[in-house]
Amino acid sequence: MALKNKLPIPIPGVVQALNPFKVKKQRIMNFNPAEGVTRRKPAVDNKITVFDYNSNLCSELVLHKIEDTFKYAESSQLSWINIDGIRKEEVHAVCEQFMIHPLIEEDILSIGQRAKMDEINDRMFCLLPMIYFNSETSSVDLEQVSIVLGKNFVISFQEDPARDVFDPVRTKLLLKGSRIRNGGADYLCYSLLDVIVDNYFIVMDKLGERIEMMEDLVQHQPNTRTLARINYLRRQVFLFKRAISPVRELVNGFLKSESDLLDDKVTKYYKDVYDHIIQCNDLADNYRDMVLNLQEMYHTQLNLKMNEIMKVLAVVTTLMAPPTLLAGIYGMNFHNMPELDSRNGYYYTLGGMGILLILMIMVFRKRGWF
Numbered sequence: 001m002a003l004k005n006k007l008p009i010p011i012p013g014v015v016q017a018l019n020p021f022k023v024k025k026q027r028i029m030n031f032n033p034a035e036g037v038t039r040r041k042p043a044v045d046n047k048i049t050v051f052d053y054n055s056n057l058c059s060e061l062v063l064h065k066i067e068d069t070f071k072y073a074e075s076s077q078l079s080w081i082n083i084d085g086i087r088k089e090e091v092h093a094v095c096e097q098f099m100i101h102p103l104i105e106e107d108i109l110s111i112g113q114r115a116k117m118d119e120i121n122d123r124m125f126c127l128l129p130m131i132y133f134n135s136e137t138s139s140v141d142l143e144q145v146s147i148v149l150g151k152n153f154v155i156s157f158q159e160d161p162a163r164d165v166f167d168p169v170r171t172k173l174l175l176k177g178s179r180i181r182n183g184g185a186d187y188l189c190y191s192l193l194d195v196i197v198d199n200y201f202i203v204m205d206k207l208g209e210r211i212e213m214m215e216d217l218v219q220h221q222p223n224t225r226t227l228a229r230i231n232y233l234r235r236q237v238f239l240f241k242r243a244i245s246p247v248r249e250l251v252n253g254f255l256k257s258e259s260d261l262l263d264d265k266v267t268k269y270y271k272d273v274y275d276h277i278i279q280c281n282d283l284a285d286n287y288r289d290m291v292l293n294l295q296e297m298y299h300t301q302l303n304l305k306m307n308e309i310m311k312v313l314a315v316v317t318t319l320m321a322p323p324t325l326l327a328g329i330y331g332m333n334f335h336n337m338p339e340l341d342s343r344n345g346y347y348y349t350l351g352g353m354g355i356l357l358i359l360m361i362m363v364f365r366k367r368g369w370f
Helices: 002-006 012-018 066-074 088-097 102-109 167-173 185-220 224-244 247-256 264-329 345-367
Strands: 047-053 058-063 078-084 116-120 123-134 139-149 153-158
Touching: 047 066, 047 167, 058 066, 058 167, 066 078, 066 088, 078 088, 078 185, 088 102, 102 116, 102 123, 102 139, 116 247, 123 185, 123 224, 123 247, 139 185, 139 224, 153 185, 167 185, 185 224, 185 247, 185 264, 224 264, 247 264, 264 345
Parallel strands: 078 153
Antiparallel strands: 047 058, 047 078, 116 123, 123 139, 139 153
16 A cells, blocks of 8 residues: 555556557657757747846846847847747847857757757857656656857757746856856856756656656566556656767867867866766666666566466465365276275265375475475
8 A cells, every 4th residue: 555655546657658559659769860850840939038247247137029139249248148939030030140150050940959069150059958857747858958158148049938947047147256157158158057967867866766666566566557667667768868878978079179268267167067967877877777677677576476376376286186086086987986885985085185185285385385
């Protein structure tokens, strides 16, 4: 009963996993880049926020028109322009105004891409997944984030206006005397990457909890429903692993870059992000192995259960063999069987069957067969 309270049933994502014809599966492996990258649909809603700041002042603005961001292209202060909800016309206007290369614009407008980093025309660009854990469906949700670094600005493009993980950065920007307020645009870019990577560990903690729950479930309920849950969890872990693996190369690109946009003093902070993503990859590998071990544990438990059933059936069959033999002998229709005329032969036969059963049970228990 405690296990049922710990694992709510049904889990929507698991129920979907049990009905493969009613759910659109998430693709985990894309080998063809042209097939995996598609144009994103224009966002219905969008939100534009700007933090314009220096060491003494910081203003947070919510803009309603993309044209209002153009003045920050040549601003003497540092600016973080965050655009939630991607629209082709707006992205094109921003890229044209901030002198962002068309290849970068094409990457921003495309989805399903591998995390990467580029340097084109004094602009540094990176895109990577922002990952959330959906507790209702026990699934991993991905959102592609694009970040453009200029001399005095950072522009971030997000798909979903309803959520992100940048609140710690916003809090530090509003705090006078914070390191981010005294740093440059390269430090702001680091802060965005750092909070995204740190959120990976939160998602991994949730996946780890699901793996622990599945370990208990496999031991107590090794059935087809449990196997479906294991397969669903395995897909989520593989999806997470595939999403974060290229981020290591992305951060390494910042470390190896000789761009004037990056101060040598900030490089050590990118090294910290690099260490975190390596640790995250190692943990993801461990989780992947643990899920694979769950499948092996399931089959082991299933075999043990089957062996116990076969053991019981074999013992029952063996115990019934002597009584069946005696019943078969005295069931023969011969007239000259001496025991047929015995008044108490029936009772003697039943007693002999019982004695044989007791003796066999004692022998089996002494040998440790059950």
